[in-house]
Amino acid sequence: MSKRAAPPTHRLVPALAALACGLALATGAAAAPPALSVSGIPALSDAMLSSDYWIHRAAAPDAVLLDARATAAQRAAAYAPGGGFIDIRHLPAPLTHDAVVDWIRQAEQSPVKLAVDDMGRPVGADTLQSLRDNKAANRIAATAPARYGLAVRRAAMRTLPSDRAFYAAADQRDYESLTAGTLFPGEPLLIAHASADGRWLLAVTTQGPAWVHRDDIAEGAADAVFGYADKAPGRVVTGDHVRTVFTPELPAVSALDLDMGVALPRADVAADAPVNGASPYASWAVQLPVREADGTLAFRPALIRRSADTAPGYLPLTRANIIRQAFKFLGERYGWGHQFDARDCSRLVSETYRSTGILLQHSSALQGTTTAVRHRLFTDKDTHASRVEALRQAQVGDLVVVPGHVLMIIGHVDGEPYVIQDVPYAVFKDPASGQMRRTKLNQVSVTPLLPLYADDTTLYVDAMTSLVQPTRR
Template identity: 40%
Template sequence: MICKWGGAVKSQSFLRAWAFSALGLVLVACDKPHDTHSVEPQKINASVPLSFASVKFETDVPQLQERMLRPEFWQRRLSSDAARLRAEEIQTLNAKSLGSDPFLNNLDQFPSDVSGDRVIDMINQVSRPASSPRYRVDGSLFTERDYAQLDAAVQRSAVPEQVKVRWGVVVERASMRSYPTDTRVLKNAGDMDLDRFQETGVFPGQRLAILHESADGEWWFAVNYHYAAWLPKRAVAIGERGAIDRWHRQSPRLTVTGAQVRTNYNPVDPRTSEVVLDMGVSLPLLSAADVGHNVNGQNPHASYIVALPVRDAQGALAFEPTLIGRAQDVTPGLLEYRPSLVLQQAFKFLGERYGWGHDYNGRDCTGFVGEVYKSFGILMPRNSGQQGKSDFAPTKRFGPEDHAARAEAIAALRVGDLIYIPGHVMMYIGQVDGEPYVIHDVTGLSYYQTDESMYRGTLSGVSITPLSPMRLSEEKSYIDGIYAIKTII
């Protein structure tokens, strides 16, 4: 066991909280300077050896201290924690964005029929050969013949002159892909982390406008609120638009506020059993008055009851009462949008493995910030370039030579502000001794060392870094590359 306070290992005489034994294991809490009451220590199982060994924190991230890896460190530094937007103001913000942002899709206003030319144009936005070589996982080149086979799977010739839109709901976490295939295609042979056919993730409860299907009948080409691409049919249930819209508007709702939670185990219906729900997923709440006191063999009094979308054997949509334990990281309604909770939500992803386009059961830089803000009900475009160009929030924009304006904007950053550099977005969390720090989902780590040599390392996850030392290249810093900063108010 490690028991450490203030950098010095404490002897057993300093232990003063609680101990309990279960299956021969003992847990002991350490003295902390903010404790204001005493608790008599219980007898510790003497048969279990106690080990007091400290582990020194080591990192190649410059200027980073271990204490900075806790949200409380940054929350204590807030000068104000006032709510920024009320729930109705967030609804107004989203309505404005969905009505005017070219990178968002207002499914409430989506037409019932779409021209075939428009559908083909949307398909062509994602289903196109790369301009540079691509490789299979085994290192072999992805050839023109391979692309031809994928084009056949897309079957553009089967798109009619007028497409009747079908409607669906996502029932399980899945990927949206460039082509209707699970084949991983890499930019560099051996670089497994970046599957270039991976576009984004979809999550239970997301509505879909369905426009086309693959030649093998296993994939849909569909539109959600911020993307259009291919996804497997197994992840989608087809329903009637009116019923889907009523379910989508149903209130009150339960919001997932943890990085991921799962529905309760259900031995009766596997469709609702241990379903993975990512941060920001929102589902209608039900009560025992609606469904009774026995939900699939479990009393619901200690759980929330939600109407979960499910898919039957024919692919049709239904909504099933499903339990999510009250101990799970969820909240009725939405979180109040204020700085301390933005920090709380962002740090729930700290250390998660980077996943390009929501690959690896994770997320990338824009998936990260998007899910954090969805827990407050705020919607934004999918990709960093789209977000940076968009006007979904007040934005300061900079040209390459706007050094003074950029420095002034950095000095005025507010917790939760989004900082855009080419191909990447970061979230500002505060400053220490004048140095701004960010949390971001990032792959690489580059900076100049004290001997003026360039250090290149790996992060590949949600990380805390200082802003100033980070480099895009030997010639260009992160700060030099900032082209937009957004404050969501």
């Protein structure tokens, strides 16, 4: 997700005319992919939709690329200047009027025009004013103490304090205008302001400022908030979604939705004592933040089934794990800023890497410029040939960043790179007719990379601004 670029129109043209594909797996030879698959993707075979296909092709797939110390150093660098994450514990306090006003302004920035409502009706000046009045900008104090909290559930981040849905056009519902991202259970934040109706808090998160439902945040002392955030992972979610065990005894931690890479500390519970009405012997006990009736922060144990897709810590950073984790999202619908309980292009790669302990930002623009990982920047001085060569030399897990979009390298076939990406459309020249063909994907997809188009005239390779290399020092 990129809040500074317009929603991407992803255009795909076929692999070069002679992308002959003598494919071979470690288990034996495979037939060349068809020039055009039945799904409308060029140079793709069904075998390529399996993570094993790409793991078998990878060089030393199980070799650890960055050890635990290097991974921890990368996480620290993500919060350093240029890393792209906001270290909220070091924001100046007390809060000033001007700082809060600026956060409100930053929160409202969105690339998606607010033009029609969920009934397709044009949005008038009165509606816009009503939305902005709820920001209560006239109630900002000259100074205020810094307050902190933790997200207690998966929570929507909004550009304005409203649940109403708006779009750029009635037929463009894949991009909701007020969507600003998602907070995950246990994420720390600074509480800067409250809406006029009292239902929303302006939260400065590690991703930036946004409006969040008050009920999704528990407020606590800084020591409690950051002490929880600093705890070592007891269980890391390695599936696309995992839920805590249902419990009517404590609804606040019942069937809580946990996304890939969410890390929760271990809860110290007796092996023979029930947790929320159930024995913990067949589950993992984790500690979760909860919101008390008065809005204050507390911590309670919850259970995650042992059969659920989790790990006792971050997964080793290997090529096999990168591929395996990314493919757990294959076929998931495109979800701008986590719309539809899904992910967009930048969240696909950030959650894949988060399960290995590597932090990548929530937008493709930040992923392409962060100083927390190694990357190569491209300008108009780089030739087409040098760009193509860089992609052919790219390794599994490298990220190709173009304006408004990011793709992940999963391997090569006859030297040509293939990617996994969360992409709305594939547009390409039909190999038989030579005519442009538009295939709607709107999901996490596997495609060839060369040559992709950023627009009607510019190849993705020529629009590439950065080749990010999170697996290399």
